[in-house]
Amino acid sequence: MAKVTMPQLGETVTEGTVGRWLKKKGEAIAKYEPLLEVETDKVASEIPSPFGGIVGEILVQEGDTVPVGAVVCEIIETGAGSAGGNAGAQTAAPSSHSTAGASSASAAAAAPSRISSAPPAQANGVRYSPAVRKLAREHQLDLGGLTGTGRAGRITARDVVKAVESGASVRLSPSASSAITSPSARPHGSAPSPSAAVIAHAGEDDTIIRLSPMRKTIAERMVQAATTIPHAWCMMEADVTELSRWRDREKAAFKAREGVNLTYLPIVVQAVCRALKENPLVNSAWGGDHVIQRKHVNVGIAIDVEEGLVVPVVRDADRLSLAGLAQSISELVDKARRRRLTMPDLSDGTITVDNTGALGNIASVPIINPPQAAIITMEAVVKRPWVVNDAIAIRSIMNLCLCLDHRVLDGAVASRFLSSVKKTLEAYP
Amino acid sequence: MAVKNLLEAVRETLHDALARDERVFIMGEDVGARGNVFLITKDFLEEFGSDRILDTPLAEASIVGVAIGAAMAGLRPIAEIQFADFIYPAFNQIVGEAAKIRYRSAGGNTCPLVIRTPYGGGVGGALSHSVSIEALFYHVPGLKVLAPSTPADAKGLLNAAIEDDDPVLFLEHKKTYRLIKGEVPSGNHTVPIGKADIARAGRDLSVITYGLMRHFAVQAAEELIKDGIDVEVLDLRSIRPMDRDAILTTATKTRKVLIVHEDNKFGGVGAEISAIIAEEALFELDAPVRRLCGPDVPAMGYSKVYEDAFMPSPERIAAAMRDLAAF
Numbered sequence: 001m002a003k004v005t006m007p008q009l010g011e012t013v014t015e016g017t018v019g020r021w022l023k024k025k026g027e028a029i030a031k032y033e034p035l036l037e038v039e040t041d042k043v044a045s046e047i048p049s050p051f052g053g054i055v056g057e058i059l060v061q062e063g064d065t066v067p068v069g070a071v072v073c074e075i076i077e078t079g080a081g082s083a084g085g086n087a088g089a090q091t092a093a094p095s096s097h098s099t100a101g102a103s104s105a106s107a108a109a110a111a112p113s114r115i116s117s118a119p120p121a122q123a124n125g126v127r128y129s130p131a132v133r134k135l136a137r138e139h140q141l142d143l144g145g146l147t148g149t150g151r152a153g154r155i156t157a158r159d160v161v162k163a164v165e166s167g168a169s170v171r172l173s174p175s176a177s178s179a180i181t182s183p184s185a186r187p188h189g190s191a192p193s194p195s196a197a198v199i200a201h202a203g204e205d206d207t208i209i210r211l212s213p214m215r216k217t218i219a220e221r222m223v224q225a226a227t228t229i230p231h232a233w234c235m236m237e238a239d240v241t242e243l244s245r246w247r248d249r250e251k252a253a254f255k256a257r258e259g260v261n262l263t264y265l266p267i268v269v270q271a272v273c274r275a276l277k278e279n280p281l282v283n284s285a286w287g288g289d290h291v292i293q294r295k296h297v298n299v300g301i302a303i304d305v306e307e308g309l310v311v312p313v314v315r316d317a318d319r320l321s322l323a324g325l326a327q328s329i330s331e332l333v334d335k336a337r338r339r340r341l342t343m344p345d346l347s348d349g350t351i352t353v354d355n356t357g358a359l360g361n362i363a364s365v366p367i368i369n370p371p372q373a374a375i376i377t378m379e380a381v382v383k384r385p386w387v388v389n390d391a392i393a394i395r396s397i398m399n400l401c402l403c404l405d406h407r408v409l410d411g412a413v414a415s416r417f418l419s420s421v422k423k424t425l426e427a428y429p
Numbered sequence: 430m431a432v433k434n435l436l437e438a439v440r441e442t443l444h445d446a447l448a449r450d451e452r453v454f455i456m457g458e459d460v461g462a463r464g465n466v467f468l469i470t471k472d473f474l475e476e477f478g479s480d481r482i483l484d485t486p487l488a489e490a491s492i493v494g495v496a497i498g499a500a501m502a503g504l505r506p507i508a509e510i511q512f513a514d515f516i517y518p519a520f521n522q523i524v525g526e527a528a529k530i531r532y533r534s535a536g537g538n539t540c541p542l543v544i545r546t547p548y549g550g551g552v553g554g555a556l557s558h559s560v561s562i563e564a565l566f567y568h569v570p571g572l573k574v575l576a577p578s579t580p581a582d583a584k585g586l587l588n589a590a591i592e593d594d595d596p597v598l599f600l601e602h603k604k605t606y607r608l609i610k611g612e613v614p615s616g617n618h619t620v621p622i623g624k625a626d627i628a629r630a631g632r633d634l635s636v637i638t639y640g641l642m643r644h645f646a647v648q649a650a651e652e653l654i655k656d657g658i659d660v661e662v663l664d665l666r667s668i669r670p671m672d673r674d675a676i677l678t679t680a681t682k683t684r685k686v687l688i689v690h691e692d693n694k695f696g697g698v699g700a701e702i703s704a705i706i707a708e709e710a711l712f713e714l715d716a717p718v719r720r721l722c723g724p725d726v727p728a729m730g731y732s733k734v735y736e737d738a739f740m741p742s743p744e745r746i747a748a749a750m751r752d753l754a755a756f
Binding site: 078129130131132133134150151154156157158 | 633684711712713714715716752755756
């Protein structure tokens with residue numbers, strides 16, 4: 001049993017007040033993990049635990065003041081030799097308070113040979129060993145009803161076996177049993193699988209379509225993007241009448257000169273690249289506790305293929321001429337249709353352009369392609385009655401829709417970006 | 430059965446092989462007139478003559494190289510490297526030549542060679558008489574690596590090694606030579622290569638080990654049973670081929686595994702054992718696989734303090750067992 005004492009926070013300080021306990025009795029704590037907050041007349045400080053183990057008796061309550069050196073709490077060390085044979089005796093009531101974030105950080109800080117003191121297998125019972133999960137599944141056992149005899153109240157495989165043998169099992173309904181593998185039990189950071197969502201059951205006259213690998217990937221990435229990225233949406237209308245006329249005039253010559261069709265897509269990509277130069281933050285990614293602003297502008301192009309959707313990337317699109325963009329996109333489309341795309345073709349995109357207008361849409365709300373921060377659509381060019389100089393005219397209008405990762409971008413910068421794309425298209429050529 | 434120490438078991442096995450099979454001969458530093466530095470081959474020179482007991486220069490590459498040639502020509506050489514610490518000059522002969530002969534000749538040639546060498550620490554051997562070399566060699570396909578821990582296994586595996594048509598590196602832990610005694614079956618006793626031995630059956634956790642550490646682990650397990658913790662000890666005996674079935678059986682049975690070896694931890698034999706368990710038995714585990722090994726320092730020091738700090742002891746093994754049991 002190790003004792004934690006009130007530290008001396010400053011040369012002239014003689015006493016300290018416990019501001020807040022950051023751990024409760026029975027909780028696991030790694031060495032150097034914050035244990036309590038101490039207030040003196042000068043400062044409030046977070047005090048790291050000098051030992052790894054289980055928090056034992058807390059001897060000074062929040063708000064109480066004790067002299068420097070007084071014992072404030074006990075830590076049951078979980079180092080070598082301290083556990084003894086009677087594992088049950090050391091089990092304090094495990095708290096249900098989740099310390100997942102703190103424990104993963106402390107696990108990284110602990111020495112590799114002392115896995116036991118840092119809790120990768122969570123001490124308060126929210127994580128189970130593979131053997132425990134397997135046994136619980138086999139016996140349809142509700143682990144919440146068990147008392148663990150392992151370190152810090154961990155439920156051991158033997159606990160499960162004993163519960164099964166004693167017949168005191170709390171059976172789960174089939175749907176509830178899947179909770180054992182549901183998102184709460186997943187390792188941190190992995191994508192939620194589509195199976196965690198509501199699952200439909202097929203009727204007799206329904207057809208079951210097996211998932212192709214591409215369908216599976218699309219499903220996983222869409223769930224990940226839709227559930228982890230806070231999407232926001234905005235739309236602007238671009239008057240592309242002049243652009244449309246210019247394109248009609250130029251396209252035959254362009255085709256003859258460059259060998260590829262002059263479509264709206266490379267023109268929009270070019271406008272997007274220009275807008276990114278003015279608003280570089282849009283060319284970013286969410287990095288957990290920071291934003292990564294990309295130097296390269298790699299534009300993903302959403303392409304429909306027979307099995308689904310692929311998003312190959314035009315690398316360094318900002319350095320290409322219109323003909324270069326048209327050429328690159330044409331090659332990517334061709335490769336996609338012939339299923340010849342390689343991983344490099346599909347990697348490192350920094351923003352996505354989706355030509356939803358090709359299918360006749362005039363507005364859409366796309367899902368961001370993570371880890372990018374934005375996706376922009378170009379909708380169908382439609383002739384509409386339009387107010388020009390206070391008179392009604394017939395103009396060719398293209399809607400531009402933008403979805404942004406609201407962690408990275410706010411409406412103002414997104415609107416400036418979208419507005420810049422719109423201006424480029426309206427001023428074309 | 431007669432009770433012998435491990436050194437006597439090796440001596441008896443070598444003697445009987447020389448008497449039984451004319452193709453068998455021994456070569457190495459000080460194996461003749463001196464009768465080996467541990468007196469394992471004492472009086473062999475007088476009994477079998479200088480054609481079969483060959484004193485060599487201090488030239489390990491030549492010892493193994495000559496033995497390879499003799500083995501390919503139909504003899505059954507038993508080459509001795511005086512201490513495992515001195516095997517490095519022969520590395521190319523063992524790894525680059527002996528281990529590849531069957532493969533490169535498409536089975537046309539074999540290399541029935543045994544290389545015996547004392548290894549391990551705990552005897553005050555200091556920097557150049559304490560090393561464990563198994564991890565350097567068990568990686569190599571075509572080479573068998575054996576590390577018996579009891580006199581009976583030393584005899585049984587040495588006989589199996591002599592009978593084997595491919596090269597075998599036979600590791601004898603120095604500290605077990607006189608420390609470990611046990612009953613040794615008489616006659617041409619053999620133990621199959623590649624089969625682990627359950628040194629002690631238990632149900633709460635498994636220790637997977639080999640060599641001297643088998644005895645330390647069993648000693649620690651006998652301490653823990655007093656507290657009701659029942660430890661299974663698996664002695665690999667054969668490091669390569671490795672007994673995957675036995676490893677997976679014990680891991681699945683107790684669901685908690687502690688690997689103990691004296692050799693350095695990083696990239697050691699324990700790394701392969703834990704990888705086998707991770708690949709094949711992850712969903713049977715109730716705790717992370719643990720390793721208690723020698724530290725990753727260049728050598729074992731001469732000072733007793735340094736030596737003790739390096740060698741896993743029964744006390745440290747017991748502490749690691751308790752820690753895993755309480756997980």
